[in-house]
Amino acid sequence: MVLASGSGSNFQAIIEAIRSGSVQASIGALIASREGIGALKKASDASIPSHVISPRSFPEESIFAQTLLDTLKHYNPDLIVLAGYLVKLPGVVIKAYPGKIINIHPSILPSYGGKGFYGLHVHRAVIADGASESGCSIHIVTEEFDEGPVIAQSYVSVTPDDTPETLAAKVLEQEHLLLPQTIQRILHS
Numbered sequence: 001m002v003l004a005s006g007s008g009s010n011f012q013a014i015i016e017a018i019r020s021g022s023v024q025a026s027i028g029a030l031i032a033s034r035e036g037i038g039a040l041k042k043a044s045d046a047s048i049p050s051h052v053i054s055p056r057s058f059p060e061e062s063i064f065a066q067t068l069l070d071t072l073k074h075y076n077p078d079l080i081v082l083a084g085y086l087v088k089l090p091g092v093v094i095k096a097y098p099g100k101i102i103n104i105h106p107s108i109l110p111s112y113g114g115k116g117f118y119g120l121h122v123h124r125a126v127i128a129d130g131a132s133e134s135g136c137s138i139h140i141v142t143e144e145f146d147e148g149p150v151i152a153q154s155y156v157s158v159t160p161d162d163t164p165e166t167l168a169a170k171v172l173e174q175e176h177l178l179l180p181q182t183i184q185r186i187l188h189s
Helices: 009-020 038-045 061-075 091-096 119-128 164-187
Strands: 002-004 030-032 050-052 080-082 101-105 133-140 150-157
Touching: 002 009, 009 038, 009 164, 030 038, 030 061, 038 050, 061 091, 101 164, 119 133, 119 164, 133 164, 150 164
Parallel strands: 002 030, 002 080, 030 050, 080 101
Antiparallel strands: 101 133, 133 150
């Protein structure tokens, strides 16, 4: 099961790794946090069922949480992958799948993690701090943003001519490699 909020490039990397045989798994469905995102098109192109479950569509968080939980239970996933999912998972969902939800984050955690650190915000902060390296981290999802145990990381060099956009591209390339490798390791270790 994959949850996404954007273009779906990490979702596509997982699809391609499954097609190539480097990941022995199947994707039960995609849950998108909003309509019109690229991940939905990628799911359609790959004949993967998709659902849009937006917290903004529900009058109360508890109804959103229950809808999300019911959808996940329907698919009975062995692993839930947050691939650019920009919605905080409700505690009831995390408690229902302890240690079975992973997230990919565009920094070397614990640095540049937590609320507000996503996408270009992360890369701007890395460059502003003059860091010599960055990268991506995969961690177990807990109830606090980006604070769960880190299970995999990949590093990139930050060069003096990097912009947030060029750094983002370097990190994303590593995400596309690290996420499928980590999924394979988790499911088959």
